[in-house]
Amino acid sequence: MSAKLEAIGLTKRYGDTVALEPTSMTVQAGEFLTLLGPSGSGKTTLLQMISGLVAPSAGRIEIDGRDVTHVEPGKRGIGMVFQSYALFPHMSVWDNVAYGLRMRRKSREDVREAVEGALEMVRMSEYKGRFPKELSGGQQQRIALARCFAYRPSVILLDEPLGALDKKLREHMQAEIRRLHKELGATFVYVTHDQDEALTLSDRICLMNDARIEQIGTPADLYDRPATRFAAGFIGHSNLLEGALADTPDASGEPILLVAGGRIPLPRTAKPGQAARHTLLLRPEALEFVEPKRGFVDGRIDDIVFFGSDTHVQLSLPDGSELTARCARTLSPRIGDTVGLTWDPYRTTLLHA
Template structure:
């Protein structure tokens, strides 16, 4: 199966500082992939290079097999949702959602239909005439999502969109984002440092640490079969045992024998 989105040898340096080691990552059409890791692990840098907001030092980005490495962000056919909402305070909810469509010179009828559909999707139709300052944080984030969804991009990038919300609202919005992903059928690439959020939302998780990928797999893969010591310690609650391999007869189904080390 061909990938919807592919990073091939993508890397970023700022002088002597490495923000991302050469990295390969493929995302399938319709997949919900989460970039998970601690601060400084390279996840946001990778997302920004996919979006076109940051130019890579090496490698390339492909969408639907087309090299978009040097294509400006607005022409990549992707949508982006930020933690800060980035709503225009002087515009109504309806006009905020319509903004991207108007910039793309859609007809008045197309704009009306797309905005009404997007607001219905995030269950905010009754708030269309309000202004951002009249909305709660969760409502503002829904409008930011609606603005992105309105022009139906096939790839949607989300950079810690729930980071500013309290725990209860985060959990509610997680369920909403998962529902919206299923309804849209778009490819989602989602950045977070919250492992519970990643385990809840993702089809696959790309775990990152120290500017490189540690492991890519399903939530169950990372939780039950961590590939590295970092993965074992970062996901879930783990007991790490120091040991020395003494003998194994795994092929016969007998247990592996470990001799405890210092």
């Protein structure tokens, strides 16, 4: 892959307020990169600077190796899809999709072919004569996507485009966006605060926090190997066990973490460092139940919640720590029972921040 888009030392300040710390990242050609993070993390500011809607305070932006930092938005060769759809209410679906092409002074035949292709791509050809008020929210979102896709930009920016949709429609549109990305082969940069959406759509996720990049990686990287405590807590459900490192390793040479009266082995790849306390990340699906005293630690079952496809079990450890286990629908232990807890040490992550 070659670099399609690069942010190099990109920074934004509003007076004394820093909206984005100096930030550098590379997006590969054809990649689907999601900017994920809570409100105020800097993700929308970064997207707006890439689009040209906001001028950076420092740094530069390159597309295909060309410096576009001070190039106006319409000449950067990018498309933008907003959460609010931004459709013209007085124009038909056809005219909304054709608008950008006409502004670029395309021929009538080119406009016709591009609009028909874009409407077919989003499966809205039969609605070309309708007006936005005659469409549902999901249909309006499809038209906003078609308008962007019609002139085939090589970089497409999407700013929380599904935020206004209900859960079922949002999941449907996620599948549609993923399909369209594959069909177009364009580079997508997508902003969301929804971690499930990011995990579903992305080739890579850029997790942002406090106006800076916290971690960049594949969805599996961020879920299985979060670099910081914030990343562990923001992506997926996290069980965080805090304890002290044992003075001596176990018989196999693996380091041991002392937690809630138990001795928890860490993978040899873990690098505990010199801190007095350490935090271990354990995902709910990694936990397994065994007989009491036969696992790494014992826990008391406080609650059992049925979710349809699986069951979530809330447990408390002797030191007051709480864990969540995710297991099959059938479960023999009951609320109030004490169980042993075990897991594969290589499915855990030792956190360092």
